[in-house]
Amino acid sequence: MLWREEQMKVSEFEQKVWELDGIRIILRADSNDEVGEYERVRAVAQSSSIAEFIENRVKKHIGDVDVVVVDGRGTIPRRNSLVSTIRETYNRE
Template sequence: MKASEFEEKVWAVEGIRIVLRVDPNTEVADYTYKKAADESWRVTELIEKRIQKHVNGASHVVLQGDGEEPHGKVILRTIRKGYKV
């Protein structure tokens, strides 16, 4: 799947905004998860357990609702709530 499609799929499944720092047409592995990661996971856990193995070493970031990058210890519940205004 294309990097841009991967970002959209992560958003649809996880409710978390991921940005891959590659050309949007770069091929990465399909994001196969159907259920969101537990809300008590930290950003670092999501990256290590679900994102890294799909992006073929591509640089990536998580963005909060305000467009900033959260600290790796922030829990997913906090990030997800940040998108809701």
């Protein structure tokens, strides 16, 4: 029997990334589709690039699903932007 990763809905995955990492992502899939569970316990490092964040933390759970990061202005930042820079764009009160 092959090991199978736990699954969660796309909308839950996006929310968990937001709550843990402080980065808003959008998966290009139906919000009720399922992807692998985001089982991280620590936030991504401030010094990581968006490309590193996506490749090292997100992609292994979502497979071929397209993903974009959206900053606090509603724009898609360049992949070489730092996580710290993107986090600063969100208005957190």
